Structure formats: C-alpha cells, structure tokens
Amino acid sequence: MANDILLEIKDLHAGIGDKEILKGVNLTIRKGEIHAVMGPNGAGKSTLSAVLTGKPMYEVTSGSITFMGKDLLAMSPEERSWAGIFMSFQYPVEIPGVTITNFMKTAINSKREALGLEPMKAGDFLKLLKEKMAFVKMRPEFAKREVNVGFSGGEKKRNEIFQMAMLEPQFAILDETDSGLDVDALKIVADGVNALHTDETSAIIITHYQKLLEYVAPDVVHVLKAGRIVTTGGSELIDAIEKNGFDQFQ
Amino acid sequence: MSSEVYILRPGVVNLPPEHIEVHDGETLNITVIVMPGVSADIPIRVDVCGTGASVTLNGLYLTDGNDKVSIVTDIRHTVGGSTSSQLFNGVAAGESRFNFFGKILIAQDAQKIEAYQTNRNILLSEKALIDTKPQLEIYADDVKCSHGATVGQLNADEQFYMRSRGIPEVEAKVLQIISFLSPVLAGIEDEKLRASLSEEVEQAVRKMSE
Numbered sequence: 001m002a003n004d005i006l007l008e009i010k011d012l013h014a015g016i017g018d019k020e021i022l023k024g025v026n027l028t029i030r031k032g033e034i035h036a037v038m039g040p041n042g043a044g045k046s047t048l049s050a051v052l053t054g055k056p057m058y059e060v061t062s063g064s065i066t067f068m069g070k071d072l073l074a075m076s077p078e079e080r081s082w083a084g085i086f087m088s089f090q091y092p093v094e095i096p097g098v099t100i101t102n103f104m105k106t107a108i109n110s111k112r113e114a115l116g117l118e119p120m121k122a123g124d125f126l127k128l129l130k131e132k133m134a135f136v137k138m139r140p141e142f143a144k145r146e147v148n149v150g151f152s153g154g155e156k157k158r159n160e161i162f163q164m165a166m167l168e169p170q171f172a173i174l175d176e177t178d179s180g181l182d183v184d185a186l187k188i189v190a191d192g193v194n195a196l197h198t199d200e201t202s203a204i205i206i207t208h209y210q211k212l213l214e215y216v217a218p219d220v221v222h223v224l225k226a227g228r229i230v231t232t233g234g235s236e237l238i239d240a241i242e243k244n245g246f247d248q249f250q
Numbered sequence: 251m252s253s254e255v256y257i258l259r260p261g262v263v264n265l266p267p268e269h270i271e272v273h274d275g276e277t278l279n280i281t282v283i284v285m286p287g288v289s290a291d292i293p294i295r296v297d298v299c300g301t302g303a304s305v306t307l308n309g310l311y312l313t314d315g316n317d318k319v320s321i322v323t324d325i326r327h328t329v330g331g332s333t334s335s336q337l338f339n340g341v342a343a344g345e346s347r348f349n350f351f352g353k354i355l356i357a358q359d360a361q362k363i364e365a366y367q368t369n370r371n372i373l374l375s376e377k378a379l380i381d382t383k384p385q386l387e388i389y390a391d392d393v394k395c396s397h398g399a400t401v402g403q404l405n406a407d408e409q410f411y412m413r414s415r416g417i418p419e420v421e422a423k424v425l426q427i428i429s430f431l432s433p434v435l436a437g438i439e440d441e442k443l444r445a446s447l448s449e450e451v452e453q454a455v456r457k458m459s460e
Contacts, residue, residue, distance in 0.1 A: 110416050
C-alpha cells in the first residue's frame with residue numbers, strides 16, 4: 001500500500017562539486033522495515049547518509065527523495081530532524097563547552113517550538129534524560145559532560161543511541177554505527193536500536209561489515225557499489241558477502 | 251581583594267584604569283566586557299610589584315557594524331614570586347575591527363613567576379578584521395610563561411551535528427559562541443552580575459548571529 005511508504009528515493013544522482021558519487025539510487029522503505037545498505041569503501045555509503053540528512057557541500061543533481069509524502073530535499077537539516085529523521089553519525093562530533101544536558105534541552109525544545117508546543121518543563125526533561133541514559137547504560141555524570149569531548153569510541157556511539165532515544169525518530173539512519181565498537185558496546189547499541197524499533201518506525205543500517213547485522217536483523221539488504229544499488233535481497237546476502245566479499249556483485 | 255567588571259556599552263563606556271599597581275600579597279581580578287556598538291581603545295598596564303601578588307585580567311568583546319576596538323595589555327612583573335593570567339575571547343562580525351596587543355614583561359631576576367596569556371577570536375563575517383599580537387619579554391630564567399592566540403571561524407561540523415538534532419542554524423551558532431565566551435564570564439565573581447551579563451551577552455550574540 002502506497003501510504004505505508006515512509007521513504008522513497010528515486011533515481012538519485014548526487015556528489016560533491018563536479019564529482020558524481022551516487023549514480024541513480026532507487027530505494028523504497030516502508031513503515032516498520034529495517035534495511036541494510038552494504039558496500040565496499042567508496043561505494044557511496046557516506047554520501048547517501050549525507051544527502052538524507054542534508055549535509056552542506058553535498059549536491060543533488062537529479063532525482064528525488066520523498067519522506068512521509070514530503071519533498072525531503074527541500075528541507076533544512078533541522079527541519080528533517082523535526083520531521084522525524086535521525087542519523088547516528090559515523091564520527092560523532094565533539095562540541096567543547098556544550099554539555100549533553102544543554103545540548104539535548106535545546107534540541108528537544110527547538111523541535112517543540114517548531115511544532116508550536118511550549119518548552120518542556122525542567123523536571124520532566126531531567127526525568128526523561130535520566131531514563132534514556134539508563135536505557136543505553138550511560139553513567140549519570142555524563143549529563144554534565146561536554147558533548148563527546150574525551151569520550152571513547154564506544155561512549156560516542158552510545159551517546160548517539162541515547163540521543164536517538166531522546167528524540168524518538170520515525171526514521172533512523174545508522175551510519176557505520178558498528179565501526180570501532182567492541183562486542184559489549186555493540187550489544188548495548190544493538191539492544192537500543194531493537195528496543196526503539198516499532199511497527200511505525202524504520203531504520204537504514206549503512207555498513208561495511210555484517211557485525212551489527214548479527215544483532216539487528218534487517219528485513220531487506222541492499223548492496224551499494226559504485227554509486228548504484230546492484231542487488232537487493234534478504235539476510236542471505238549478508239552471508240554471501242561474508243563468504244565471498246563484494247566482488248561477486250556487479 | 252578586588253574584583254571589578256568594566257562594561258562598555260553604546261553611550262556608556264566604563265573604561266578600566268590605565269595603570270594599576272599590585273603590591274605584596276594583593277589580588278586583582280578585572281574583567282572587561284565590550285558590547286557591540288562601541289569603538290574604543292582600551293589600554294591596561296598592570297605593574298605586579300609585590301611578592302605573592304596575583305593578577306587575573308580577562309575580557310570578552312563583541313564587535314559588529316563598523317566598531318573598532320583595540321585592547322592593549324601590558325603586564326610587568328617587576329619582582330619575583332607573583333602570578334598573572336590573561337584570557338581574552340571575542341567575536342567580530344560585520345565590518346568591525348579588533349586588535350589585541352598583549353605584552354608580558356618579566357624583569358631581570360624576577361624569578362618564580364607564572365604568567366599566562368590567551369587570546370581567542372572568532373570571525374563571523376568575511377569583512378571583519380582581527381589583529382592579534384602576543385608578546386613575551388623575559389629577563390629571568392626560573393619562570394613559567396605561555397601565550398597563545400587563535401583566529402578562526404565557527405566549526406562547520408559542530409553546526410551540522412547540532413542542526414541534525416533539530417537545533418536551528420542561528421541557535422547552533424549562539425550555543426557555539428556562548429560556550430566559547432563562557433570561560434571569561436565564569437571569571438566574574440559576583441553571581442548576580444555574572445547571570446545578568448550572561449543574559450545580556452547571549453542576546454547580543456543572538457542578534458549578531460542572525
């Protein structure tokens with residue numbers, strides 16, 4: 001059914017400057033689905049996540065992206081967040097001087113303002129913050145830490161999932177979330193992703209490795225190579241990639 | 251002993267004294283705040299001429315439009331066993347111009363001195379100009395001194411990260427600038443004054459970021 005479609009990418013061409021990186025990507029994600037996009041280095045995985053979130057410098061030359069019936073490409077990064085899109089960054093950014101509490105308070109109240117709601121009451125906010133930090137097993141003292149400053153790789157990724165839990169997105173993009181994580185951190189992240197997943201929300205897992213996919217089962221798997229999706233299938237593709245790599249797909 | 255805040259607002263320019271002497275065991279804590287809409291030359295010379303004396307000289311500036319602000323500090327440690335610390339952070343927008351000339355002098359044989367100076371600047375527009383010149387003159391060998399000066403722009407990766415979390419572009423800039431300025435505001439001892447100044451600075455920063 002057409003109204004089950006959450007995100008639709010049609011013949012997307014995009015790149016940086018004169019360099020075309022995505023060369024005609026088509027992808028349809030329905031409500032409740034988890035998709036994996038796998039591909040070798042240089043396939044265009046990072047460009048895909050950058051274009052979905054509206055990162056400056058990346059240019060879409062043709063094609064379209066529709067999110068919940070709206071033209072996603074016409075929206076600013078913050079408008080996309082308000083509409084329910086969230087990306088867990090491959091390299092979470094350090095923001096010296098800004099505490100996690102202040103960061104999340106500003107984020108949540110900006111969205112509320114955009115939706116015409118009053119700011120969240122301080123007590124309610126702190127309760128929510130505590131609850132979501134416990135959910136990803138972040139120690140309470142992290143609330144006062146500067147965003148990602150001095151965090152280990154695992155702590156940074158956990159902080160991403162914490163923010164995701166706070167913002168409750170309709171559509172999550174997990175960009176190489178498994179890179180640099182040990183098994184324990186990977187499990188915490190995967191548990192978070194699974195717990196936040198409902199029949200109404202969708203996710204796209206962009207990854208080089210099958211690691212995270214051992215814990216979060218995708219409904220659909222795509223192979224991205226040289227800027228195009230060359231194969232789409234089920235979880236059997238993950239095994240095929242693990243055995244024989246990406247060279248088998250053309 | 252003494253903690254003073256000098257605020258320069260359009261029309262009400264409260265300049266710090268041009269020459270201060272700090273004697274044995276005395277503490278001096280001065281903060282200078284320059285709000286947008288002010289053009290001024292601000293020379294401050296401090297003679298640290300007593301053992302156990304401690305000087306903190308901080309400042310923040312916000313320049314916009316055609317403002318021209320120049321801060322010249324001259325800290326002279328004439329006897330040993332004293333400390334000084336300077337922190338000046340500021341933001342220049344519009345076609346404004348900001349100069350910082352900071353000098354630390356440590357006299358001959360004035361040993362066991364710690365003297366630090368930092369000047370950090372952010373350019374918000376292509377037409378704003380910043381000139382920063384730190385200078386150390388040391389004639390003693392048992393001292394700890396450092397100076398550092400930076401001029402840069404707001405970090406674009408930080409901005410995109412914040413916007414991807416739903417923080418609007420202007421709000422992201424305000425957060426970045428406030429966090430950049432907050433170490434100076436934190437040095438103001440009077441809590442009430444600190445709170446009201448933080449509010450005033452935030453409003454000015456928001457206006458400059460739009």
